Amino acid sequence: MDDFILEATPKTPRLYFSKESGEFEISGRSIPENSIEFYKPVISWLDNYIHEPNHHTLLVIKLEYFNTSSSKCLVEILRRLESLTEQSIVKVKWCYEEEDEDMQESGEDFKEIMKVPIEMVQVRDN
Amino acid sequence: MKKAVTTGSSSQTLFSYAGSVSSSSMNHLLELAENKLNKEPTKKYIRKKVFGILVETVQNAYHHLDRPRSEEKHTSVKFRLEKDLQNYTVIAGNPVKNNKVDALKSVIDRFNSMSIPELKQYYRNRLSRGYATPSPGAGLGFVDIIRKSGKKISYTFKPVDQDYSYFSLQVEVST
Numbered sequence: 001m002d003d004f005i006l007e008a009t010p011k012t013p014r015l016y017f018s019k020e021s022g023e024f025e026i027s028g029r030s031i032p033e034n035s036i037e038f039y040k041p042v043i044s045w046l047d048n049y050i051h052e053p054n055h056h057t058l059l060v061i062k063l064e065y066f067n068t069s070s071s072k073c074l075v076e077i078l079r080r081l082e083s084l085t086e087q088s089i090v091k092v093k094w095c096y097e098e099e100d101e102d103m104q105e106s107g108e109d110f111k112e113i114m115k116v117p118i119e120m121v122q123v124r125d126n
Numbered sequence: 127m128k129k130a131v132t133t134g135s136s137s138q139t140l141f142s143y144a145g146s147v148s149s150s151s152m153n154h155l156l157e158l159a160e161n162k163l164n165k166e167p168t169k170k171y172i173r174k175k176v177f178g179i180l181v182e183t184v185q186n187a188y189h190h191l192d193r194p195r196s197e198e199k200h201t202s203v204k205f206r207l208e209k210d211l212q213n214y215t216v217i218a219g220n221p222v223k224n225n226k227v228d229a230l231k232s233v234i235d236r237f238n239s240m241s242i243p244e245l246k247q248y249y250r251n252r253l254s255r256g257y258a259t260p261s262p263g264a265g266l267g268f269v270d271i272i273r274k275s276g277k278k279i280s281y282t283f284k285p286v287d288q289d290y291s292y293f294s295l296q297v298e299v300s301t
Contacts, residue, residue: 010153010157011153031156033149033152033185033188033189036257064174065177067181067185067267068267068270069185069257071253072253072256073256073257075254099169099170099171100170100171101171102174102175103174105273109246109249109253110253112250113250125170
């Protein structure tokens with residue numbers, strides 16, 4: 001299967017999902033009006049990936065902003081990874097800038113409700 | 127003799143919009159707001175909070191606006207960002223059908239009456255359902271707004287005619 005790569009726009013994040021390396025990234029801002037439509041293709045891609053996953057899967061989430069409809073889609077993405085834990089060693093890193101309590105809190109929301117391990121990573125303000 | 131201090135008089139409007147609601151006008155509005163906010167001498171995470179709240183209110187209006195058939199002046203959406211010495215204030219307004227007013231009031235009243243830990247729990251419970259369940263209106267958006275601002279949402283409903291009212295909400299973020 002091919003990698004799934006989408007460049008960032010002012011309202012949507014960069015999506016980099018590599019089957020070859022098993023490394024995935026969602027970065028930038030996620031404030032589309034129709035989040036479900038935006039995330040649908042990558043969720044379908046993941047539905048295929050979970051049938052033949054790599055031994056290691058790493059998802060790095062490094063978002064500056066996201067709206068509530070995007071948060072529901074992130075849950076869907078994390079769910080897909082959750083279903084993998086027997087076939088692949090899955091790691092999720094939630095990056096937030098120091099001082100950004102809202103983004104830290106959001107990461108903790110996901111950490112609390114998902115079974116997949118989410119590591120909180122504080123990054124330097126840039 | 128002590129002088130009366132009136133902080134209210136120092137209130138300043140950073141931007142104001144009144145008009146139609148379309149995908150492109152909303153994009154333009156958010157871009158304008160962000161440019162204004164980036165010039166503010168406030169900490170980055172406060173600017174992010176204000177922008178995040180604006181995104182929710184603007185997209186909320188975009189998705190849930192009831193569009194009256196006649197394009198009258200009082201049916202347009204309004205957004206305003208103000209600041210004074212203590213707060214940034216986001217003010218948003220849009221028309222809603224009268225038959226939705228009671229439900230909307232009770233949703234906001236319910237969230238306003240909840241503590242921050244209760245809201246956090248509520249948010250997490252709802253979020254864990256993902257998008258599989260149909261979302262009834264702006265529930266999570268309001269919760270997100272209160273969690274970010276740390277303050278209650280003020281609102282008014284002004285009757286427009288027999289079918290519509292004008293809904294305005296106001297949220298503050300401490301500078």
